[in-house]
Amino acid sequence: MTQYSKEDIFIVTGASSGIGYSVAQKFNELGASVVAIARSVDKLTQMKNSSKYPENIFIESKDLGKNIDELPNFVKSLKEKYGKLKGLIYCAGLDYLKVMQILDVKTSKDVFDINFFAPVFMAKGFADRRNHAPNASIIFIASVAGVYPDKGQTIYGGSKAALIAAMKCISKELATKGVRVNSISPAYVETPMYLNNFENIGTNIDEYPLGIGKPADISNMAAFLASEDARWITGQNYIMDGGIF
Amino acid sequence: MKREEFLEQMQDILQTDETLSFDMNLExxxxxxxxxxxxxxxxxxxxxxxxxxxxxxxxxxxxxxxxQKAGI
Incomplete structure (x- = not known):
């Protein structure tokens, strides 16, 4: 596995729990500096304190759903504070498992803000040549709901499908700038988001040939995609589903 | 838009750290x-x-x- 130095700076959003937590810890373990973003400073501090090299984790409290227009400037401010950025791994996400009868527009738009617009505008900031290092990488955590949507995933699945389409487009725009862009689409992974929705999911987890996933399964893939070993890979969406689909 | 502001906007369009001037050859x-x-x-x-x-x-x-296209 590629080792990084602390000069390799990765932004990880949603870093206080679930997949984002695991990604932040993984890149820290590999020697990189991690700018860890989430709303809760307390949770981020807990994550930092349980990491291998806490001195290489930098906490930034931010609600990514607010002032999305300003996110490119936010990324620029991170570059000015920490240095040129090697990677952006967008793990923040909002779930919304509701059938048609009870959908509402406000919540639906909030879901699109966090799952689609925020990652796109974070990527816009990252894509600026002045903000990223050479051979940089963007990874979006999407979802199998964006590829194989099920009942109750009209909005959530729609937002993730939009993100995957955006990923493809952005990868083509940034290829000549030395930035690779990919996404990972997990099925059910043992995260707080999954556990909160356990009763609503309606999926028989016993049907997963390899069982449901663990956050480390996703962070290992993210570490590979961000590394030089993946230098010829861009514009791809990797489904990680334990064999269910 | 003033000419200085125009130059700043071009800096963002080109995403460059280089200081721009009006006579700079784009190629x-x-x-x-x-x-x-x-x-x-x-x-x-x-x-x-x-x-x-x-x-x-x-x-x-x-x-x-x-x-000149922009008329400024």
């Missing part, structure tokens, strides 16, 4: 690629109501040429 900048040209087309349209096409870029050699 000398590696940042002057198809994406920058697309961004320039949108910039001229939304800020000045000037419609341009990719063919117009054949006669655009410097930032001054873009400024």
């Amino acid at each position: 000398d900048l590696e940042e002057w690629d198809s994406l920058s040209k697309m961004a320039t087309v949108a910039f001229l349209d939304s800020n000045f109501g000037i419609k341009t096409t990719f063919n117009d870029f054949e006669s655009i050699k410097t930032i001054e040429d873009i400024a």
